[in-house]
Structures are given as structure tokens and as C-alpha cells.
Amino acid sequence: INCATISPPVHVDVEKLGNEAGAETLEACMASSMTQAREGKLYLMCGGNEKAFRIAEPILKELASTVRFIGKAGEAAKVKALVNMVMNINTAGLAEGLALGAALGLDLTMLREVFSQTGANSRVLETDGEDMQNREHSCFFSAGHAAKDSGIALELARSLSLDLPLARATKEQYDRMIAEGLGELDKSGIAELTFKDRHKHSGDRL
Structure with a gap:
């Protein structure tokens, strides 16, 4: 059972090699935080042979609050790439949004509350908004991993001749974090590049 976030073709290759050796393999991609992992409340997206999945399902349910079979090998990894x-x-x-609000002199606690009650709401606002405001970037999902996972999605898009400008721009920001020594911060640390007068290199590209 492979829980690593890797490219879909790797899962396909692993399944082939496993079958040649008389073994079954399964991808179990996680869409959850470290806290949820410790609590046994993961969201698992699984791919591979469905018979193998059914055999492993009782074990997976001990790790997760939601276990979902997506399809053949590589399919769950595709979904995970899009989630991330x-x-x-x-x-x-x-x-x-928060950086511009701060530059405009708005109260960020008020702004986050308004975001939460309007079309600006998101799961990320709930998990990262206050951390961005308070510069609390203890790592639950690193900027380095964010860059890697966005890269997997972009590679899938390139293989289909699909242009994803927002995904590309986001990866460039996370790559910049890595280049400037911020890659081990939580993904919320991307705010250090956008708020004025925070990171020493912030604003160089304006």
C-alpha cells in the first residue's frame, strides 16, 4: 500500500512490477493533514485492483474516516494531484487577498470573517487564514511539497497540451519560497512573499 504523493505513471509501473512478482499493490493517496493522520481521520483515495482494495479496506478504515475507491492504478494519484x-x-x-487587505489598512480579522461569509470562503481560509495573519507557519504541509505536487499536476496538463496559468503561477511562487530558503515552512508561508515588509525579498518582482 503506497501512500506517497508521486506521479500516476509510477503507480502503474509499481503495479506491473508487483504483478510480475506475484504481489498485489494499491495506491492510497491522502488528502489530509498530519493532525488527521495522527487521529486516524485521513481521507484516502485508492487506486489499483479492486479485489486488492477490498482485501486491504479493513486496514485502511482503521487509518481513515473516509476511504474511497477511485479506479485502476494511477487514477487516485490523478485525483490527488488535482486536489493539491x-x-x-x-x-x-x-x-x-489578505496581503492587499493589509496594505489597504483593513482589519484582517474582520476581512477573514467577511471572506468566510461570502464567495471568498474556502477550506484554506479555515486552516491557513489566521496563520497567514499571525505569521504562524509551523509545518503541516510544506511549501516544498506544495511545489512538488503542483509540478505533478502541471506535468499531467502538459501531457495533454493543456495550459493552466494559475497552477503555473502558484508553482512559481512555491519554487520562489524554496529558492529563498522558505521551503520548509508550511504552505501558508506563501503569505511571506505577498505581504509588504515581511520577507526580505518580498516585492523584488513588482
Whole structure:
């Protein structure tokens, strides 16, 4: 059972090699935080042979509050790539909204509350908004992982000749975090690049 976030073709290759060796393999992609993992409340998206999935399902249910079979090998990894791509875009967008609000002199606690009650609401606002405001970036999902996972999604898009400008711009921001020594911060640390007078390199590209 492979829970790593890797490209879909790797899962396909692993299944093939496993079958050649007389073994069954399964991808169990996680869409959850470390806190949920510790509490046994993961959201697992599984791919591979459905018979193998049914055998492993009781074990997986001990780890997760939701276990979902997506399809053949590689399919769950595709869904995971899209989950993280959209999450990363939302995170970058929230950082920019809060940064502009701060530059305009708005009260960010008020702004976050308004966001939560309007079309600006998101799961990321709930998990990362206050951390962005308070510069609390203890790592639950690192900027480095965000860059990697956005890269997986972009590679899938390139293979289909599909242009994803928002995903590309988001990955560039996370790559910039890594280049500037911020890659081990939580993904919420992307706010350090957008708020004025925070990170020493912030604003260089304006």
C-alpha cells in the first residue's frame, strides 16, 4: 500500500512490477493533514485492483474516516494531484487577498470573517487564514511539497497540451519560497512573499 504523493505513471509501473512478482499493490493517496493522520481521520483515495482494495479496506478504515475507491492504478494519484493543485491555488489566492487587505489598512480579522461569509470562503481560509495573519507557519504541509505536487499536476496538463496559468503561477511562487530558503515552512508561508515588509525579498518582482 503506497501512500506517497508521486506521479500516476509510477503507480502503474509499481503495479506491473508487483504483478510480475506475484504481489498485489494499491495506491492510497491522502488528502489530509498530519493532525488527521495522527487521529486516524485521513481521507484516502485508492487506486489499483479492486479485489486488492477490498482485501486491504479493513486496514485502511482503521487509518481513515473516509476511504474511497477511485479506479485502476494511477487514477487516485490523478485525483490527488488535482486536489493539491486546487488547494495550492486557493492558498496563494488567499495570501494575496489578505496581503492587499493589509496594505489597504483593513482589519484582517474582520476581512477573514467577511471572506468566510461570502464567495471568498474556502477550506484554506479555515486552516491557513489566521496563520497567514499571525505569521504562524509551523509545518503541516510544506511549501516544498506544495511545489512538488503542483509540478505533478502541471506535468499531467502538459501531457495533454493543456495550459493552466494559475497552477503555473502558484508553482512559481512555491519554487520562489524554496529558492529563498522558505521551503520548509508550511504552505501558508506563501503569505511571506505577498505581504509588504515581511520577507526580505518580498516585492523584488513588482
